[in-house]
Amino acid sequence: MARLKRFTKSLAIAAALSLVATGTVACGADTESGEVALRYSWWGNAERADLMQQAIDLFEEQNPGITVTPSFQEYEAYWQKLTTETAGGNMPDVLQMDFSYLREYADRGVLGGLDEHVGTDLVLDDLLAGFDGAGAVDDTLYAVPVGGNTWSMFYNPALFEQAGVPTPVIGWTWEDYHSAMATIKAETGTYGGGNYTGVIYNLEAQLRQEGGALFTEDGRLGFSKERLARFWQQGMDLIEQDVVLPVETAVQIKPASLWVDDLAASDLSWDNFLTRYAGETDTEIRLGPVPSNNPGQLGQYLKPAMLLSTSAGTEHPAAAARLISFMINDPEVGRIFGGNRGLPATNAQRDAAELDGPLAAVAAYEETIADQLTQAPPAPPRGAGSIEAAFIRISEELHYGRIGVAEAADQLFAEAEEILEP
Structure with missing residues (x-):
């Protein structure tokens, strides 16, 4: 029909x-x-x-x-x-x-x-x-x-099945995802996923799920230091549990992804990357919705x-x-x-x-x-690409343990203030 x-x-x-x-x-x-x-x-x-x-x-x-x-x-x-x-x-x-x-x-x-x-x-x-x-x-x-394309969950169905973990569906919460990653690591020895808190679009997904946005209409950051710190703390908790791919490995294999050598069972990225990932592994990779604590809002858009x-x-x-x-x-x-x-x-x-x-x-x-899928956000402000690059760099320093969560948040906001100045 x-x-x-x-x-x-x-x-x-x-x-x-x-x-x-x-x-x-x-x-x-x-x-x-x-x-x-x-x-x-x-x-x-x-x-x-x-x-x-x-x-x-x-x-x-x-x-x-x-x-x-x-x-x-x-x-x-x-x-x-x-x-x-x-x-x-x-x-x-x-x-x-x-x-x-x-x-x-x-x-x-x-x-x-x-x-x-x-x-x-x-x-x-x-x-x-x-x-x-x-x-x-x-x-x-x-x-x-x-x-266009949309932000999505990528996962290895064979590893999910081996670990007895349900595949991602609408209604999956972030806590469900954390639990799945831990179970996969315990049952298969493979890391449950990449550390999603190193990517700004995962923060955007969570903000949209809460009714917020990455940037305000006047081109400023659409979140507080406290909200950023809570997001980055999620990643630090996953590192402590040893369920996500270590930052050392993620940096070492760049520009390749974690699908090389089947290093992890899941990741989040733009769905059109499936073409690239399929060229890096013979393992089947499937797509699923982004986890959300708000059942009525995935935060995904085209x-x-x-x-x-x-x-x-x-x-x-x-x-x-x-x-x-x-x-x-x-x-x-x-x-x-x-x-x-x-x-x-x-x-x-x-x-x-x-x-x-x-x-x-x-x-x-x-x-x-x-x-x-909901309405796409307004075009990002000038300097958004520099903000994304700073986010990646600072989160890597955080994941290496060279700085703490509060210091990382302070650093991003300080750089954003210079980058996004009127």
Whole structure:
């Protein structure tokens, strides 16, 4: 039934898109002057470049009069080039945007507002519910998700079964998880999990489960020192019980994960990492919901893996919006990319994408918890990435035993005050 509803909805979206493609929907001044040339920049590799060119060829075929010139770099080089282009007033018409940079670029006034194009050149009716408004900053839409993922539990079902521990389900509390890790270590000799308190997104999950957030609307930390100390104390208790992977081992194996050599039975991360983990071990890994002490709130949401934006200085804002709409809605584009850009953000493209292996498992998992996913938080403030890096570094010092919980919390807040200064 759910697939039938998505199919019916996809037909409606396809009809709307056909009006856009044939020019029935107004495209403002973009088409009055004849040929329109758009520059489209994104990050990726040669494989994605080939797929992107196929999608662009299809767009140009269905939108005569609009030509698209693509440009791509690897991730770091992409942002370096975009910084230079922005400073020189030469941004591309359409650009790939990272959720962590969205607010920074929006606040600088260099991204084009998309609200006026919604319903005409930009069709958003088929976005997955969790993506509604995900590209907005201060009530203005500046970006549209291309794909996304959600924070999740990863676990080794064989070790859980060997230890006689139930597999993770909705309703599992954090205390249940702690108990499961202890039992797995006692019964199998394998560590029950990684020390989740070294990752800021696990703190975010707990805060959202309590009705809170990682950051406030004005870009400050959304939690107190006391709440952070309670979170980090959970990790220290697990270390004392010797049930989580020691920090020495976790640091030593980087950049590999704890799934190498089956070092632990569980971990928490973004669900699309299943593809990476499956390449590190032959052991079966499954996905489950994040533990929660609030039965009605998992704290999970769909985070945009990447988004598309327009430049505030584009001479063809309607045509740029039309390109974005095509790239997120067209079923054939979904078939072309599959999971290359993350799991598609619209139902039509998810249905069209030919997924197999880990990506198919991720898609199936997300369907099982779709009604539990809540609205994504606002785009993080500028400096959020530096806060995450500081969190990792300070928590490692804590787990090594070089500093105490209170000192660690003081240190993070001191650094956050400098990083997040207005």
